[in-house]
Structures are given as structure tokens and as C-alpha cells.
Amino acid sequence: MGNLHRTIEAVWRIESARLIASLARIVQDIGLAEDLAQEALLSALEKWPESGVPDKPGAWLMAVAKNRAIDVLRRNQRLQQKLDEYGRVWLDPMGAVYPDFDAALARDIDDEMLSLVFTACHPLLSLEARVALTLKILGGLSTNEIARAYLVQESTIAQRIVRAKRTLSEAKVPFETPQGEALSQRLDAVLEVIYLIFNEGYSATSGTHWTRPVLCEEALRLGRILATLMPDSSEVHGLVALMEIQASRIPARSNAKGEPILLMDQNRARWDQLLIRRGLASLEKAELAAACFKTTFSPTPAIATDTARPPPWTAPKPLPLAPMHCRPKLPPVMPAPAKPPKPTGPK
Template structure:
């Protein structure tokens, strides 16, 4: 089915009304889909019903105003649309399904260890019968409402590849008869790795949107942090859960300073650190200290520790880059990947100079990855290789995901002409 995007808002609607509908879509799509999957037991049918409901909302709300409970309106309308569709089917199985829906309560009863509806969806989609990439991609689609291109960017794969992966995951669930069932508490640890990856990627998409006008999607950031808090309450004994929460809190603390008043991107070294959220920093650093006391380091804990080092520095110049590099060395040994190596190269440039970092970046296999082009362009600029830097900036601009990143890179390139 098509990507989950609201239908065009009627021309008579005000811009404010259009923004309200869009905000509800971003905030409630995941919950609505999770509820409808539980009602219907079918992912495609649930997505289609929720999409129908949002299409109706887009047509009605800008003219009549938002209902008292927008989320409840969407869920009820989606359920009614699903029942209407079933009524048009003539098979006995469909009539039985319709009867079950008609007699189902408006809100399914809470059950199992996972009390949060959306976190339940994450655990359910991370079924061991699915390959890890399929688990994560499917959950990003259903929970985050991310489009296929956005998910493809997160996985660094072509859009067509991701579309096929999503279709295969749904087909496997349908053909194997995998139920939409909350796992028992004893089964949660086996699914934890996929759940952590999902929450991390939801936050990553919110932190640096792969498309659109704005650098940040605050709705996705807030949802990822909320789910991470719920997960930490559910599984307080898992250090990687606490590590992820600490990482997200420390990253979120910098959000007020990441863009200027005009929405322009402000890099870490130029941010006004007085704008950082000190309460989130304190909470994130306490999570990191708690992880350290457990002595079981993992990738999310190490990333949180790196974020904590940045938070400790009162100015960019006071950053302990040696410690950051050492933490990246540890992270690269635990979870080697080209993206980790790229981030390590940024720290390497501060410790050993841009030439050492450029040699690492040149060897990375990250075709079409905008951050690689941007880092390479900056290193070339610092080395005085201006013509090559211009070409690298051109590549970064051509592949940049959103308008704010593109504008920042364009400004950086223009500085080479002066």
C-alpha cells in the first residue's frame, strides 16, 4: 500500500488547520495502527483503515475544527472503515471477522508485561521469525509513520530494496500465521536488540530528518524519548536500555541550540551551550554513571558516554577529544560499521589533525551518504585543498536530505569563494 502520508488539505482550510492535522498524524499514527492491528490481526488492513481515517480527517477537520479527542476519532473512524470494508466482503470468514469487530471494545484491554500500546507494537514486530533488518524496517513504518524513502535512507539502501523488504516482511507474517501477540516477559530479552535499534532510528530520523524543510522532527524525537523511558521502566536491569535512554536524553538536551531563530543548522562546535537543557543533561549523565557502575559496556552505553563528554565541556574548545576518540575506538571494536568509523574520524581530526582523518574517510565505503561528503569537504577545507573541497561540498549538497542541511552546506561552500 502507499506510504502513510495524509491526503492534501482542502483549499478552504487555513494553514493553521493544516498544521493541526499534520501534527495529529505525526503524533498518533503509530498508536492508531497498533490499535487497529490488534483489532484486525492484519497489518495491511490496519494500515489501510488508518490511512482512510486520516484522509477523512484531512477533509473534515480543517473545516469543522479538531474533535475533543483527535486520537480517539481516528481510531473509531478507522475501525468503522474497516467494518464497512468487511461488510462488502461475502466470505464466511470475513463475516465472522466483522462480527468480532462489531462486538470488540473501543479500546483493547491492556495485557502482558508491556503496558504501553506503542512499545507493545515494537516488541511484537521484533518477532524472531523475521530477520533483524525486516523487524526494524517494519516497525519504523508502522510506529513512526516513516515513508519508504526515509527508512531506506536510515538503512543506507536503495528505496526499491527497502520497498521489497517491507513487502516480504508482511508476507512472511501473513503466510506463517505469526500472530499479533505481546510476548511473555521471559521472551522480551530475545527481542531487545531489535527494539533498541528501532527506538534509536526513530530518534535519529527526528534528530536529522532525511527530507523536508526542517532539520528536526520534534515529534519523532519526543516519541523516541518517551518510549525509551517506558522501556527503562519495563527492563531496568538491562544496561543497554539505560545506555540508550542516556544517549537520547543527552542528544535531546542540545536540540534548542542546533538551529538558529531562522531554522538554520548550527554545528556542535558553534552552538550556544547556555541553551542546552541542563535538566536533561543531568538525567542523561546519571544514566551513563549507572551504566558504568554495572561494568557491561555496549554500543549504546558507549555512544551515551561520548555524548556525556561533550556535555561536560563548557565550551567547544574544552572538549576532551582524546577521551572521545578512545570511546570511539572501543565502540568500533564492539560494533564496527562505516558510520561509526566516520564519526570516529571527526574525533581523530581533533586529536591527530585533518590529514589523518581524511585518510580514514577516503577509505570508507559509504556511497551517497551525505555526512561522509560533508565531513570530507570540511577536512579538505581545513587542509587548504580548496578545489577538492568545493567538489566534495557539491556532492554533499546534492545528497543532503533536508533543506536545512542543504542550506548549511551551501553557505560553507560559498565561504570558499571569498
Template sequence: MSSTARSAGGREPDRTAASAGDIERLFRSEYGRCVAVLVGAFGDIDLAEEAVQEAFATALGRWPETGVPPAPAGWIITTARNRAIDRLRREASRAGRHARAALLNARDEPAQEGPVQDDRLRLMFTCCHPSLSANAQVALTLRLLGGLTTAELAHAFLVPEPTMAQRLVRAKAKIRDARIPYRVPADADLPERVRSVLAVVYLVFNEGYAASSGDRLVREDLCAEAVRLGRLLARLMPDEPEAVGLLALMLLTESRRPARSGPEGELVPLDEQDRGLWDRELIAEGQALVRQCLRRARPGPYQIQAAVNAVHSDAAVAADTDWEQILRLYDQLLAMAPSPVVSLNRAVAVAEVAGPQEALALLGPLELDDYYVFHAVRADLLRRLGRIPEAAAAYETATRLTDNRAEQDFLRRRRNALPGS
């Protein structure tokens, strides 16, 4: 009997069985949208997040048996909404029932109009309220919209996991206690919050492009979501050069993704990539945006980083890279937005222009002992200087500090390729 006939007879049509991996991928791709929709409906971040998590837990228990519903994200949102309503009914005090009833009725009202029409972008601006610290704004938005775990957030911020957990709890408590509203920001509010929103989008992209944990080097879902949000921001604020610069930076970086891993998923460093695999359309779009930023002559950190990537994209082979221009750009970036990570990236350029000895000397003052890239760069410089035992130790430290399998394998290969290994 066909599935159509079974359906006509009152039975469920055939559905594709779902594995835990299928549901995890849906979680990664749709968690942020589901939370944003629920926050818009109920105005309560904790309630929305817990309801969505419960809905995914329900899916994990049912879908392997019943199959994936025709609109899985819609199923999650509907289930989460029902769980949230049930919880509100159970917990509402007698004095607060009228307010709760009004809140429940509000879910059927037309969406609030304003300059930001995307649920996820709207929630980003809401989380980036000026009463929260900059770090709390970014971390909370990454958690709610990117679905990043506390461990992934800790990796992105270079802080211990317990520190990040406390930061998230405090941010949510601040929103609750200060009664910060979930609302569409007015035009006048956008510039004040754009810096944190740009940081959120870029961190989502970075977590996608270089996943902090797991077997996969890249999480395409996060890269795609960050680029999508970057395009929305650039359209929303066309006169904000840093929004355009961030989009250019992501497009130019994303253009290299097809060449960044080999047939077995292994990491391929920039200087060894097959540049014929780079996406020329993304490069052309990104370079056009960089030129647009240059014409405005209002430089910012994202624009400068985009210019660095534009220089890389100009080189047909690695040997043609204009490292002197890249070093000048990093000098400008370090003056504008000094940080240990910028100094580390500048040291890489110094190594290409002035040699590894001068670059190694620049690493000494940097406080990046918990950052695996720092040790990987140091290992490479030591290798080039012939200081093999020290290079081996640095590679081992870098390997220990990353939880991504592809990065670990790459670092082990580099360690094993050292003379005498």
C-alpha cells in the same frame, strides 16, 4: 448566543477550525498509537494502517469546516475502526464470515494481559518477530509506529527509496503469509527481540533530533515519543544494560536540544552551542544511568555512545572536551560494532587528537558517498587543511544530499565562509 446555549438547542458547540498543518501534526504525534490500537482490535496490519490513513484523510476534508472534535485522536480511532469494520463486511467471503464475526466481536474483549502493557511498545515487539530480517523489523516498526514516510526511512537506512518501499512490502507480506500473530510477547520472548526494538526507538529519536526533510531541524514529537518508549523499555527490562544505555544516550542528546538551533531555527553545531541552555536535569539523569551501566561492566554499543555523550556533557566549554577519552570510547565501539558511520565518528575524534590530516586519511575507505554527514565532515577537514576548492566541492555535495532546510542553510553558510568565496 453562547456556545453552551447553542449546544443545548441541539446545535454543535463551537470548535476550533483545523488547518492542514494542524492535522499533519496530529498525524505525526498520534499515527502510531492509532495504528497500534487498530492492530490490537483486528490483528491485521494492512487493514489497520489503511483504515487510519483513511480516517486522517476524512479529517483533512472535514475539520477545516467543522472544527477539531474535543478528542481528536479518539475521533480518528473510532472513524478508522468503523472504516475497518465496513471493509471487512464488504470483503468477507461466505465461508469466512464466522471467523470475521469472531474477529469483530474480539474488539470488545478485555485487553490481553502480559509483560508489555503499552499499545505502541506491544506492536514494536510484535513487528520485531524473529522470522523477519533485522532491517525489515526496524523499517516496518518505524513505518507503523513512527509514521515515517518511505523517503524518511530510506534516509535513515542510507538506501534508495524504491529499495525501502520493497522492503516494507515484503515485510508485510511475510507477516500475512506466515500468519505471524499480533500478541503480547511472553517474558521469554523479550530478550530475543530487544535488540531490534532498541534500534527502532533510537532511529525514531534520530529522525526527531535531526529530521531528514522539511523546514524544521528538530521534530519534538518524535524525540518525546522515543524517550517515552525508552523509559518504558528500561522499566520493562531493568536488567538489560543496553536498554538503560539507550535511555541514557537519548537523555544526554536531548539535553542539548535547546541550544541546537538559533532564534531563526538555524543549526548551531556542538562546539558553538551556548552550554548554559543545556538541560542540566536531563544531563544528571543521563550521567547517573551511565554510571549504573559502568557498575554492571557489561558494555554494549548504546552504553558506549552514552558514555561519549556523557564526556561531552562534562565540558563546560567546547575547549574542555576530553577528546582522548572520546577516542578511546570510539575505539571500543568500533571493535564491538564496526560500521562506516562509527568509523566516521571516530575520525572526528581523531581530528581533535591527532589533527585533520590523519583524520582525512581515515575517510578514504569509507563507503558513505550518499551520506551527507560524510561529505560535511570531509569538507571541514579539508577546510582546516587549507584545501579550499576541495572543501567547497564537499560542502556543495553535502548540501545536495540532505533534504532538511536548516542543514542545507548551515552547509551553505559554511561554504560561503570559505576564504575567497
């Protein structure tokens, strides 16, 4: 049973974001979409121990969620108007109107994923709420996992997510990707969230450890996903470059006693060369995109990557203040989070 539970968790991690994105496209409400997806997960937890994991677990979850969605829609007359607006519908023998799920599912999932990112990171929500919702909906993390990562009560996170979903629903925030001028402003709100998650992982504001790799890894994953969804965005590649390079230093950032080691004193042999190469590649993409689309991006990644380039290392230019390097700021687009003093004591 333990193994099966872990398998279901893995399936969920792979499928949940796409599942929610597809459902949100249909019901036009990411809160409802998330609830439907969760119900499908519960159903899997109930059925799979007996039936075994189906060959196509994603399709199975979608089928269950789709049936739940139809149930909900049947009950919810108000939603039907929305569905008419949505366009293609099919009529069942009873004459009720439902959205064409199969047509919705056949669409390119990238559009939905991007809309999901932008909706979860909507600036209408507080930063905290955006972070929680993003980790839940896009990262596929459980409320409990998020709470553990942030060292807060599970109920606190659950409440944040419920409120965020309600806020989006009440404000009738459309499930879409912003276009034109709105895009860059909204993108800032997205990057801010990813960077905040990374930064909390990279220099934890609470707890006894200096880093919480789970959050770094999650932020990196979100950044990498976003970079494939928005390959022309210099800002996205810039942020990914920054995170890859910063993450490359994690193994060298503290000693065996858990005490921090400043940049200049770090054993560079312990920097992760793979992440450095990936970071430099992302930086190149950022520069290329900036040149092609005449946009700009924060110079911070370029500064951070300077020290990651091959030797001579002795003088990163300009000789940086270590704290600034350890905790990069991305003004003006991304204010670094305010940090209370580091707790001391046994690590």
C-alpha cells in the same frame, strides 16, 4: 485549508500509533491495522474541512477505523477464525461474529503500544524495512517525510513498507510482546532500529548536512516512549542516555560554514544543558535498573556522558578518539551502520 491540514497532521501524529496499536490488537495484523488507520485519516481529510475538527478527534478516527474493520472482517471469513481465538466476541443480529471492539479499546494501551514496537521491529524484517515501518507506524511520519529524511525516492520507502507488512502478515507474526528469554534478543532488534535512526540523523551518511535533526528528534522520542513502556530495562535507559547526551552537542558540532568541529574543540557553552541533565538522569536510571535486575548494559553511554559532566573538562577519561566519540558504537548489541565516506563540497 492550510491550517486545517496542519491540524489534521498534528492530530494524526498524536493519535496514529495508539490507533494502529488498538486496531492491531483486534485484527492481529499490523499491516491491516495500518491500512485501516490510513483509511480513517483519509476520511478525516475529506470530512473535517466541512464539519470542523471534532471535539475528540482520536475517538472519531477510531470509530471510522472500527467500521472499516467490521467491513473488512465481514468480507474476510478466514479472519473470523482468528477472531474466535481472540476471545471475547459479540453477535450482531445477523449472527455474524465480530470482536468486541470496546473491550479491546478499554484495555491498557501500553501493552498494545509495546506489542506494536516489537512487531514493527521484528528481526524477520531487514534493518531498512524495520526502520521504515517504525517511522511510519510509531513515528506517524508520512512515506514522503521518511523519504525526504533519508534522501531516497518516496516509492522506495513505500515499497519497503508494503513488503515489510506483507512479510509480517505471511509469516503470521503474532501481535504480541515477547516474553522470557526471547525478550532480550527481540529488544536488541528494537534498540538497533532506534539507534540507527538516531545515528543517521546525528552523522548523516548522505546529503550536504552533517546532521538531520528530524531523525535525531524522532529517535529520541521513540526512545523516551520506550523508556516509559519498559521502565525496568537498563538497556533502554542506557540508549536514551546516550542519545540525549549526543544530541546535547548538536548545536556545537559544526561551525557557521557547516564544517564539523571535533569534540575537544567544541564550544561547550553551546551544549544543550537540558539534554545533558536528562541524559545523566537516564544513565542513573539505567544503572539503577541494572543493579536491581542484575542485567548489564553497554558502557558506551557512561563513556559518552563522562565528558558531559561538570568541569574540569580538560581531560575526559580516557582521552577519547574524537571520531569514536562523534560516532559512538555500541558493540556487541548494536553494530554501527557502515558509513560511506562523507561527501565533500559546499555545505
